Amino acid sequence: MYKQKPKNLVNLTKGEMANWLNSFDTVLTDCDGVLWHEGVAIDGVPAAISLLKTLGKEVYFVTNNGIKTRHDIWKTAMGAGFDVPETRIIAPxxxxxxxxxxxxxxxxxxxxxxxxxxxxxxxxxxxxxxxxxxxxxxxxxxxxxxxxxxxxxxxxxxxxxxxxxxxxxxxxxxxxxxxxxxxxxxxxxxxxxxxxxxxxxxxxxxxxxxxxxxxxxxxxxxxFGKPNAEICAELIKSGRVVPARTLMIGDVCKVDILFGHNCGLQTLLVGTGFNSVYELNEILQNPSENERYIPDFFVPSLGDITKLV
The missing domain is CATH 3.40.50.1000 (HAD superfamily/HAD-like)
Structure with a gap:
């Protein structure tokens, strides 16, 4: 049975939120539109990433940015307040x-x-x-x-x-x-x-x-970018990513969410992308034909999870 719509994290009880957080060990997250806009961190998101790491989650940044080197993306991340090793950035x-x-x-x-x-x-x-x-x-x-x-x-x-x-x-x-x-x-x-x-x-x-x-x-x-599942193949083969225990976070249904489903991951859509909510609403008009674009969960901003725990 196809999903009709994602569950909104804002509507979960404290117990349901705790169960959700316990359902994954690894996080793959898109960058632009999820973590920052034009290199400036989205309010509350650095704290949210820090919270996930404090809870023991392994975090990787997965971007389709094809105009910056991985080192430049890493410098953007550090400058925006995200403490991530350069080796944890997957870039095309x-x-x-x-x-x-x-x-x-x-x-x-x-x-x-x-x-x-x-x-x-x-x-x-x-x-x-x-x-x-x-x-x-x-x-x-x-x-x-x-x-x-x-x-x-x-x-x-x-x-x-x-x-x-x-x-x-x-x-x-x-x-x-x-x-x-x-x-x-x-x-x-x-x-x-x-x-x-x-x-x-x-x-x-x-x-x-x-x-x-x-x-x-x-x-x-x-x-060499999302939604191609091959870019995650080595992480899965090495055991660093276990699909059933991994969450993909993104702001584009037809790229990030599809990538998550292609890899067998849980998926979370954030509403901070410039087109996130509009695209999701368009997809939900015909859920039976767009199932692979529908996220498992939705939250207005990743920064919101610090208020929901």
């Missing part, structure tokens, strides 16, 4: 780098994405290029003659796509050439986030850019 750029290292990767990487991707690759000795503006000026034939050649294509062993405010036809042309010329060229993406919604506007996400490229090359990219 680091996942891509570790994937390439495990395969003794020795070619170049073409990046449609942020400078942070190049920075992490450079740190482990992998050559890459691509971040920044690349605009086709003049005739297409002239650009192809100048920038598209088979020699360069065979030097490229991977194409990585992330959020790129400088996304352009020229970049897509190059990526299509590298992927189309070399069938062994790896095709990877930081995440599948479709859109980033804010109160006054929306910004196209990585997935919006990626679909165009996938359509051109007839291949699907490996993705």
């Amino acid at each position: 750029i680091s996942g891509i780098v570790e994937y390439l290292q495990a395969r003794d990767f020795r070619k170049k990487v073409y990046i449609i994405g942020a400078e942070a991707v190049r920075s992490e690759l450079t740190a482990v000795g992998i050559e890459s290029f691509g971040p920044g503006p690349d605009v086709l000026a003049g005739k297409l034939s002239d650009y192809i003659a100048q920038h598209v050649n088979d020699t360069e294509a065979h030097e490229v062993g991977a194409v990585v796509v992330g959020f790129d405010e400088h996304f352009s036809f020229a970049k897509m042309l190059k990526a299509c050439h590298y992927l189309g010329t070399n069938p062994d060229c790896l095709f990877m993406s930081t995440n599948f986030d479709h859109v980033h919604r804010y109160p006054a506007f929306s910004v196209p996400g990585t997935r919006a850019l990626l679909v165009a490229l996938e359509t051109c090359v007839g291949r699907s990219a490996l993705q």
Whole structure:
């Protein structure tokens, strides 16, 4: 039987709240919209994370942020008042780098994405290029003659796509050439986030850019962010995460909550994301078709749990 709606933690009795807290040993939590907004901690949330740790919970931060290195995310967390080891941050750029290292990767990487991707690759000795503006000026034939050649294509062993405010036809042309010329060229993406919604506007996400490229090359990219359960596979295999005793906290039903269900975790949606409550209400209009997006629990803000214990 599918869930009709999540249980609101605010409505639980003290006893029910204690039982809920005792039902998990490990916490995976999203960052933006759950812990902070633009690097500024959401009221009461650092205290809530501290409470969970005091209760013996192991806490990991799991983000889809593809424009910052893991170290930069860690600095944001520390600056916002969250005491978390850098090794407890699971981020897509680091996942891509570790994937390439495990395969003794020795070619170049073409990046449609942020400078942070190049920075992490450079740190482990992998050559890459691509971040920044690349605009086709003049005739297409002239650009192809100048920038598209088979020699360069065979030097490229991977194409990585992330959020790129400088996304352009020229970049897509190059990526299509590298992927189309070399069938062994790896095709990877930081995440599948479709859109980033804010109160006054929306910004196209990585997935919006990626679909165009996938359509051109007839291949699907490996993705290193939520809701892909593979990013949690090593934690589960090592025993550090036991799915039935783990809670996933997020602010996006179709990313964070789906990720939790994909991994077999309990799920908690917070209402502090810019679009959290609206998205949840939309999903609950047709719960039978949206079951995997429906969280087990809801709380207006993670900071509220300190008042409910």
